[in-house]
Amino acid sequence: MDAEEFRRRGREMVDYVADYLENIEKRHVYPDVEPGYLRSLIPSEAPEEPESYEDIMKDVERVIMPGVTHWHSPNFFAYFPTGSSYPAMLADMLCGAIGCIGFSWAASPACTELETVMLDWLGKMLQLPECFIAGTSGQGGGVIQGTASEATLMALLAARCKAIRSVQSKHPEKSESDIVSKLVAYTSEQAHSSVERAALIGGVTMKKVPNDHRYSLRPDVFKQMLEEDKAGGLIPFFLCATLGTTSSCAFDPLTDLGPICNSEKMWLHVDAAYAGSAFICPEFRPLMKGIEFADSFNFNPHKWLLINFDCSAMWVRKRTDIIGAFKVEPLYLKHENQESGLVTDYRHWQIPLGRRFRSLKMWFVFRLYGTKGLQAYIRKHVALAKEFESLVRADKRFEICAEVILGLVCFRLKGTNELNQALLKRITKSREIHLVPCQLSGRFVLRFAVCARTTESHHIHQAWRHITQLTFELLQEPCH
Amino acid sequence: MDAEEFRRRGREMVDYVADYLENIEKRHVYPDVEPGYLRSLIPSEAPEEPESYEDIMKDVERVIMPGVTHWHSPNFFAYFPTGSSYPAMLADMLCGAIGCIGFSWAASPACTELETVMLDWLGKMLQLPECFIAGTSGQGGGVIQGTASEATLMALLAARCKAIRSVQSKHPEKSESDIVSKLVAYTSEQAHSSVERAALIGGVTMKKVPNDHRYSLRPDVFKQMLEEDKAGGLIPFFLCATLGTTSSCAFDPLTDLGPICNSEKMWLHVDAAYAGSAFICPEFRPLMKGIEFADSFNFNPHKWLLINFDCSAMWVRKRTDIIGAFKVEPLYLKHENQESGLVTDYRHWQIPLGRRFRSLKMWFVFRLYGTKGLQAYIRKHVALAKEFESLVRADKRFEICAEVILGLVCFRLKGTNELNQALLKRITKSREIHLVPCQLSGRFVLRFAVCARTTESHHIHQAWRHITQLTFELLQEPCH
Numbered sequence: 001m002d003a004e005e006f007r008r009r010g011r012e013m014v015d016y017v018a019d020y021l022e023n024i025e026k027r028h029v030y031p032d033v034e035p036g037y038l039r040s041l042i043p044s045e046a047p048e049e050p051e052s053y054e055d056i057m058k059d060v061e062r063v064i065m066p067g068v069t070h071w072h073s074p075n076f077f078a079y080f081p082t083g084s085s086y087p088a089m090l091a092d093m094l095c096g097a098i099g100c101i102g103f104s105w106a107a108s109p110a111c112t113e114l115e116t117v118m119l120d121w122l123g124k125m126l127q128l129p130e131c132f133i134a135g136t137s138g139q140g141g142g143v144i145q146g147t148a149s150e151a152t153l154m155a156l157l158a159a160r161c162k163a164i165r166s167v168q169s170k171h172p173e174k175s176e177s178d179i180v181s182k183l184v185a186y187t188s189e190q191a192h193s194s195v196e197r198a199a200l201i202g203g204v205t206m207k208k209v210p211n212d213h214r215y216s217l218r219p220d221v222f223k224q225m226l227e228e229d230k231a232g233g234l235i236p237f238f239l240c241a242t243l244g245t246t247s248s249c250a251f252d253p254l255t256d257l258g259p260i261c262n263s264e265k266m267w268l269h270v271d272a273a274y275a276g277s278a279f280i281c282p283e284f285r286p287l288m289k290g291i292e293f294a295d296s297f298n299f300n301p302h303k304w305l306l307i308n309f310d311c312s313a314m315w316v317r318k319r320t321d322i323i324g325a326f327k328v329e330p331l332y333l334k335h336e337n338q339e340s341g342l343v344t345d346y347r348h349w350q351i352p353l354g355r356r357f358r359s360l361k362m363w364f365v366f367r368l369y370g371t372k373g374l375q376a377y378i379r380k381h382v383a384l385a386k387e388f389e390s391l392v393r394a395d396k397r398f399e400i401c402a403e404v405i406l407g408l409v410c411f412r413l414k415g416t417n418e419l420n421q422a423l424l425k426r427i428t429k430s431r432e433i434h435l436v437p438c439q440l441s442g443r444f445v446l447r448f449a450v451c452a453r454t455t456e457s458h459h460i461h462q463a464w465r466h467i468t469q470l471t472f473e474l475l476q477e478p479c480h
Numbered sequence: 481m482d483a484e485e486f487r488r489r490g491r492e493m494v495d496y497v498a499d500y501l502e503n504i505e506k507r508h509v510y511p512d513v514e515p516g517y518l519r520s521l522i523p524s525e526a527p528e529e530p531e532s533y534e535d536i537m538k539d540v541e542r543v544i545m546p547g548v549t550h551w552h553s554p555n556f557f558a559y560f561p562t563g564s565s566y567p568a569m570l571a572d573m574l575c576g577a578i579g580c581i582g583f584s585w586a587a588s589p590a591c592t593e594l595e596t597v598m599l600d601w602l603g604k605m606l607q608l609p610e611c612f613i614a615g616t617s618g619q620g621g622g623v624i625q626g627t628a629s630e631a632t633l634m635a636l637l638a639a640r641c642k643a644i645r646s647v648q649s650k651h652p653e654k655s656e657s658d659i660v661s662k663l664v665a666y667t668s669e670q671a672h673s674s675v676e677r678a679a680l681i682g683g684v685t686m687k688k689v690p691n692d693h694r695y696s697l698r699p700d701v702f703k704q705m706l707e708e709d710k711a712g713g714l715i716p717f718f719l720c721a722t723l724g725t726t727s728s729c730a731f732d733p734l735t736d737l738g739p740i741c742n743s744e745k746m747w748l749h750v751d752a753a754y755a756g757s758a759f760i761c762p763e764f765r766p767l768m769k770g771i772e773f774a775d776s777f778n779f780n781p782h783k784w785l786l787i788n789f790d791c792s793a794m795w796v797r798k799r800t801d802i803i804g805a806f807k808v809e810p811l812y813l814k815h816e817n818q819e820s821g822l823v824t825d826y827r828h829w830q831i832p833l834g835r836r837f838r839s840l841k842m843w844f845v846f847r848l849y850g851t852k853g854l855q856a857y858i859r860k861h862v863a864l865a866k867e868f869e870s871l872v873r874a875d876k877r878f879e880i881c882a883e884v885i886l887g888l889v890c891f892r893l894k895g896t897n898e899l900n901q902a903l904l905k906r907i908t909k910s911r912e913i914h915l916v917p918c919q920l921s922g923r924f925v926l927r928f929a930v931c932a933r934t935t936e937s938h939h940i941h942q943a944w945r946h947i948t949q950l951t952f953e954l955l956q957e958p959c960h
Binding site: 001002003004005006007009010011013014015016017018020021022031033035036037038039042044045046047048049050051053055056060063064065066067068069070071072079082083084085086087088089090092093094096097098099100101105106107108109110111113114116117120121122124125136146147148149150153157160175176177178180181192193194197200201202203246247302308309310325326330331332333335336343351352353354356360363364366367368369370371372373425428436437438439444447 | 481482483484485486487489490491493494495496497498500501502511513515516517518519522524525526527528529530531533535536540543544545546547548549550551552559562563564565566567568569570572573574576577578579580581585586587588589590591593594596597600601602604605616626627628629630633637640655656657658660661672673674677680681682683726727782788789790805806810811812813815816823831832833834836840843844846847848849850851852853905908916917918919924927
């Protein structure tokens with residue numbers, strides 16, 4: 001395909017994209033396919049000779065679309081939102097064309113420098129403490145990770161390295177493996193599964209701290225666990241606190257946990273994957289009170305800030321902590337400027353070596369929406385969640401299972417877990433709306449997350465009508 | 481921005497992308513900016529109110545382009561190629577629009593299933609052993625990782641988990657940390673820095689095996705090291721062999737190393753990040769002889785197979801080895817079909833949780849080029865490298881430093897390292913072409929990698945004229 005054909009096909013694709021998103025409501029939000037459906041629809045080997053573009057686009061509708069879960073449908077209320085906006089898509093096209101691999105400053109200075117400044121912009125939008133802003137002379141700064149999982153892992157690995165060095169500075173005779181076997185990381189029972197996974201990867205013990213009735217980590221129990229573990233010869237080194245848990249959007253109490261971590265010289269990582277975007281609004285900023293105690297902070301603009309995946313923003317208080325953990329420097333990656341102190345080589349900040357020019361998406365979105373536009377977007381979603389909450393509360397058959405703070409509503413039918421499982425099964429099967437469940441205090445709970453950019457009040461009402469209709473049918477059945 | 485405006489701006493962006501790539505030669509391949517150049521060109525905070533799209537596009541030329549290293553310029557010969565093609569860019573637009581996060585089968589069945597089938601297509605293109613093909617009943621299969629670094633890390637972590645379980649099955653009294661402290665991974669001295677980094681992350685010892693005069697790992701020394709380590713109570717568990725090293729595109733002898741690993745029950749991971757794409761051509765397939773001994777194999781279609789970053793293809797012989805290592809399963813990620821055996825939840829195969837619909841790029845590129853088109857592309861690059869090699873060989877002032885097997889030529893001026901450093905400095909400063917160095921047997925060597933899709937014979941000749949001109953000037957100077 002030459003440039004001329006790309007101009008033509010590109011225009012067609014732009015229209016296909018716009019048509020898809022404008023008409024997405026006409027499609028069932030959840031696909032009706034069985035595992036293995038796709039293999040039989042296409043050949044078992046790549047073609048020898050080139051095929052025509054028309055055939056491929058026909059196959060997009062024939063092969064792909066029937067198996068797509070439409071995350072950007074206004075009837076999608078599952079998981080958490082994933083960002084999507086036209087400005088971000090335009091920026092991604094530019095990112096693809098430039099196609100640089102920004103592992104070092106020299107590999108494409110603009111790619112590195114725009115990222116540093118965009119993380120500063122975003123940090124300032126949230127009013128993060130000064131220590132997280134790179135500026136021209138800060139010790140901290142931000143980086144785009146692919147996902148929150150990677151941010152948590154990088155924080156845990158940096159903390160592990162720091163803890164080993166700290167112990168060895170006092171006890172040079174202790175081996176690294178001996179120290180690692182004593183390290184203990186902590187997180188809430190409500191933390192995301194990726195936190196537990198980070199500890200598995202890092203080869204350290206992770207203990208789960210029980211939570212209170214609001215599903216927040218209990219500082220008193222945490223403190224007690226620390227004392228017991230230290231008395232047992234263990235070395236507490238890391239806490240991952242969550243602002244906005246996946247199950248119920250609960251908030252761990254940073255103002256209590258932060259001082260404990262600081263006085264114990266433990267690394268405090270704050271995972272606000274979903275909720276973090278809300279902190280651009282002054283009224284939600286109190287939810288991150290205590291962030292000044294954190295060593296690292298992460299949230300996903302690719303969730304709720306209209307930026308297409310992947311774009312997970314992470315800030316660290318001290319760049320040297322994260323860079324120092326895994327610096328390996330071969331000659332083919334060295335460049336003249338790297339010792340200047342002004343230069344950031346982001347490959348030291350992350351698991352992969354290569355990286356796309358993802359900050360372009362932030363730049364386009366921040367400028368085309370403006371902070372006010374982004375704030376309005378967050379507020380709209382929260383209002384829609386509150387609207388859904390009030391519909392649930394008005395129906396005595398249902399109960400709300402956790403405080404509705406942002407865009408997530410946890411609810412259930414009063415009754416057994418089986419009843420709620422049956423309801424969810426009907427919802428999934430109907431394919432009109434899409435939800436996923438969670439477990440709270442042993443109860444099977446339905447999660448209703450406001451997700452799509454185009455979700456409006458009437459979608460919320462429609463969804464509720466649909467749920468109550470299915471509930472009515474379910475409760476009619478003799479077995480209940 | 482609404483759909484109407486996106487249609488307009490999208491068309492403009494398509495033209496901008498085509499214009500950029502068609503006229504890329506008019507730009508200096510390497511930027512002339514100082515560290516920190518960008519910060520002063522843009523405001524220090526995000527705007528409150530939305531800005532105009534025209535202003536942003538003006539800033540792309542004013543702010544971004546002066547700081548871009550143009551990886552797709554036909555005068556770019558640094559690092560290794562990074563893939564770029566119009567079909568891949570079109571697929572990426574579609575990927576952005578669908579915008580699903582394919583962490584599980586249910587999160588978007590098409591995203592998972594196309595990936596499995598595309599990895600089968602690609603595996604068959606390479607004629608990988610049957611054990612790596614998923615098919616409908618295979619135990620192995622493929623996955624798209626972000627980068628080769630992540631593939632190496634996943635392989636090492638899976639191997640670590642398997643080794644721990646194996647030891648514990650015989651000695652249940654041994655603790656995990658005790659076992660980990662005894663584990664040893666191996667790789668060649670010429671392996672990529674990310675291999676060493678994987679061991680740092682995984683918290684295991686990694687030993688570097690010396691190489692021969694062709695920069696291939698020496699099996700005799702490897703065997704000797706294994707015997708010594710076992711005698712010392714250590715547990716060899718992992719070898720990362722490289723097909724096509726970053727420094728000189730050297731090949732480790734799999735036919736010797738494979739049987740050793742198999743008999744020692746060590747995991748053999750084969751990293752062919754760059755060279756792997758060449759194996760779609762029958763004449764280069766002998767270079768991967770011995771792949772049948774591998775437990776996992778990885779190469780980057782995003783390097784040399786016309787697929788835009790990121791798309792790193794990894795195959796494993798046994799899916800259960802890699803999945804079992806880190807399966808953590810919360811309720812909000814469970815879905816009905818996951819126990820069916822037919823279903824792949826790719827989140828268990830990788831470090832991040834989220835993932836883009838990257839297999840669309842493979843599908844578009846394979847179908848629009850056809851296997852023959854891709855083979856022609858590989859052959860053209862290899863021929864261009866040979867052409868450059870013959871130009872170097874014809875000039876007695878220069879020497880070739882490693883056998884030219886694929887698209888990389890390692891060469892240097894006969895003389896001191898300082899002389900070659902001075903030459904590279906001039907090349908970099910001139911910004912007409914771009915190269916990076918490597919170190920081979922203590923010598924500073926220039927790497928000339930054929931990279932861009934649009935590089936033709938005349939670019940090779942032009943590059944050589946430029947290098948010899950700078951050499952002439954350099955050798956004129958009194959200090960040499």
